[in-house]
Amino acid sequence: MLSLFVMAFRGVNLIFPAPDSFPTPVYNFEKNPLTAEKIELGRALFYDPILSKDSSVSCSSCHSSYNAFAHIDHDLSHGIHDSIGKRNAPALMNLAWQSSFMWDGSANHLDVQPLAPISSPQEMDEKIEHVVYKLQRSLRYPNLFAGAFGDSIITGERILLAIAQFQLTLISSNSKYDSVKAGKASFTLQESNGYALFQKNCNGCHTEPLFSDYTFRNNGLAVDATLKDYGRYNVTHQKKDSLLFKTPTLRNIEYTFPYMHDGRFHRLNEVLNHYISGISQSPTLDKQLQHPVVLNSNEKVDMIAFLLTLSDRTFIFNTKFSYPRQLFSNPTAQ
């Protein structure tokens, strides 16, 4: 009787803790209902370099929890064999509200996105079939899969469903901005001014409360001749998609420098200067940027003050999201 009671609590479907102020998530949880065991398995896989060919690179190598899962201080992210890639690894948060992934949207679902970095010769240089092979032969994973899925069979599907579950839990909605919106805190005068300027100039693409509408846009970045990255065009091969990139969130922007798909701006001031006087004209330039943003130097300071209110320290320091020290200190942990 006791064992039945225990079994009932294992693998219990968790309710996705969507913030009230956010819209309805787009991820189909019915297909992949959250359980504590699958989330923990996904977290282990996220932090485990076993996913890479020579066990040197994990997801966390480019997606660091202390930096809102971005890759700071690198304009282009680097991976296995000292390879440098072509883009800056984006920050990971609020993924349940996104329907496509990567700067060019080449991943059409959260579940399948990890296949790209796993297989990329510049990132992990591995084959998902071989990841299955390695996990089957590890001490730790057959137990973890059994705990999560009921038996220790390891498949590509199960690996990806588990990683998706961990990533879905990375919700950031507890910044000062959120407290102000909930009536629990107040902006300073600077932040308040900055918010007004933000709503006037930026909200059209970096729409509240997610601070992005996650659409593909050309925000006036001239193509880098050394990279020749045409963004969404690479996926659709439609001219109208040339130089379009996915609008990133501004949440935790304090922590996720450098900025843009190729990390060309290191400081928020540089980003603002781009929108003020650096926009490059092209046929696919977003309509909302046909006229540059107008901000004087005081207004720039106010804007940045506001952007800093999007920092969510509870997200950055959440021990449920960070490196699973306890699990990894025990080779056969369940």
Place this chain on the structure above:
Amino acid sequence: MLLIAFSGLLFFSESKGQTRSVPMSFHPMIGEQTLIKDSSYILKSFSDTVRIDVFRFYISNIQLLNNGKVVNEMQERYFLLDLFDTATCKLYLLVDNSITYDHVRFNLGIDSTTNVSGVIGGPLDPTRGMYWTWQSGYINTKLEGYGARCTERNQRFQYHLGGYAAPFNSLQTIELEVGNVLDISIAVDVNRFFSEVDTGQLGHLMSPCAKAVSLSQIAATMFSVRK
């Protein structure tokens, strides 16, 4: 008493909606001959000599039709066929005895809804080598081998046909007249593919594009019913 009751139950389940199993098999052909892995064949078209070592594709949404109406739909939706592995090439349709049919219909490839539904296991598991990692989507047909005319590295041709999003949706729906046979036998004649595709002109294709769509249309012509 128990025995009578038990056999009574059995009789009841047997007489209600009797079904039969209709085997549906796929046969790798080159013209009239059976296509053998790694064997060399001289093609009439383009005077090429080819040998094939990879020939896999997805078959999905198998239906039986009668007078234009769908009378049977296979519950198991997706199959990954390896034409060089006969065990994967025979499927079994469960058909009600009362049903007659004159056509079989199936997709060559995976439909777009499935393509955007995230990760799926079984024959659709990404470890099966039929999923593009760098851009989400299934490879509907994989055909690889060597061609004397082929100018690729090691003269190896690789056709990975996929793409689900407009305007590069390469899914093909195939409908074949079968008559009310007890056994559906389908020839997959690679000659029909190579009569239109010259390995000397196009040695590899591995992304969703207009060419992938046209090669997929050509690939669909490989399928015919063996009498």
